[in-house]
Amino acid sequence: MDDDQIREFSEKMSERIASLEDRNDKLLETARRVEGEKRYAETELVRLQKEIRRLKQELDRLKSPPLIIGNIRDILADSRVVVKSSTGPDFIVNAAEYITKENLVVGARVALNKQTLAVMGVLPPSLDPIVTGAEIIEKPPVSYEDVGGLEGQMRELREAVEDPLLKPELYRKVGIEPPKGVLLVGPPGTGKTLLAKAVANRTQATFIRFVGSELVQKYIGEGARLVRELFQLAREKAPSIVFIDELDSVGAKRLEVATSGDREVQRTLMQLLAELDGFNPLGEVKIIGATNRPDILDEALLRPGRFDRIIEIPMPGVESRMTIFKIHTRKMNVAADVEFAGLASKSDGATGADIHAICTEAGMFAIREDREVVSMADFERAVDKVLGDNPIRSADSSGAMYA
């Protein structure tokens, strides 16, 4: 072999080596890719198996036979139970072992197997949607600062309602029972509902609000059932405050002569009385009632032990009227010459609601004249407009009933 041949040979060899290395790189690359694909397929397999399991479970769930709703009538000594189902007669059945014995009580709502009527589970008691809707979850945007001139009443209300709920040990130490129910009475528009809203906003307790007329129902016994469920909810959510606005719509005096509608209202009232008596006063439920017709309330509602604290919400005096004017003009663009003391003394006999109306009217006068600032003259005209010779108002000579 001469030199030429050797060079040629080694060149060929290095070319071959290069091409083999190249090929090797490519194969390595492919191997990596296939490896990755395999891993992906494996995880996909696991995922799909999970999905199959879930769908099978869902299918089983959907195919499971329906359960019948029933009520427990009695618990027998051998721990079997007597149930009443919607199908008619009462049955003696067994209960599933996983149900805790404490939950199996007479009256409980239970789910029953369709074939054997065995008790499969205990359901929570049912509450009417009207009742569950009465719980105030969002706090009303009214704070104590928004209530003018009722400091004394406000303190009394909080003492009677919030303190027993939040500091029960205080009452226990002194040895007295805190009042159970508080009744707010006063002429229309003096701030009774407003005060209750402020309490609802402030309190840590559950606030349940009801308007008396909502308790008056079409069918016999429905109103009483609502009252019962309402207090049941209150006890479940304790500590809680039940506020019954416009109490006179259920709490009116019971008369001898009555239509069947009146009798239904009376049944509702009697259930209310029973509930007021029913729970222990240090219990965690407090009641606030509000009415502008205390004169027509049934005496039974007002006797000690029921609505035993009566808080009178009077017509606002001059000082209070000034505060209320300030409250309602807080967000208004008021001219520098507006003088609230003068307005307060001018608006004799106005309620808080009237003052609110006066402020709105004054603003309307300014808008009508294309001004952005409300002047004293606007307020004076508004006072005349709202409190002026109104035949409806003067007939009532507002607040005489409360004198």
Ligand SMILES: Nc1ncnc2c1ncn2[C@@H]1O[C@H](COP(=O)(O)OP(=O)(O)OP(=O)(O)O)[C@@H](O)[C@H]1O
């Ligand atoms: N003391 C007050 N301070 C501030 N605003 C008041 C006051 N009293 C009444 N208002 C105003 O009047 C409005 C109506 O008051 P509210 O609804 O509390 O009257 P009420 O006493 O419940 O009347 P009714 O007996 O007719 O139900 C309130 O929204 C508020 O704007």
Ligand SMILES: [Mg+2]
């Ligand atoms: Mg009201």
